[in-house]
Amino acid sequence: MFTARIYITLKSGVLDPQGEAVKKGLAALGYECVKEVRVGKYLELRLDAPDTASAQAQVEEMCRRLLANPVIEDFRVEV
């Protein structure tokens, strides 16, 4: 059983309204020091696989097919 950690982030240049909202919320609490906020997703998967390399390959395929939107998002997988 392997644990895969997936980090999905918006590509740079893609507008992030959620991040802007978080930045405004932080500024309203007094944290004007925050200049930029980008919000992404973090997933933890537990999966069966014969070895680390094939787990990594499978999870990357899952990201391309379902978990991330390759048009606007980048992803990174750690097994």
Added chain:
Amino acid sequence: MFTARIYITLKSGVLDPQGEAVKKGLAALGYECVKEVRVGKYLELRLDAPDTASAQAQVEEMCRRLLANPVIEDFRVEV
């Protein structure tokens, strides 16, 4: 200028319906090898701070006050 990475995860034991939905979606695509999915948030902050330690402390305070729900979520900060 520092970059802080924030990982917010549901505490273990807290139901994760979004993770269950992702697991079912993966199973429908043929990935029955996936036994568990937990969905969390990932944030990147760019902020001004005098040094790494104070950036870390400030971002942890932001997490407690706004970014995470300490009742059901854990967070981890890397500066």
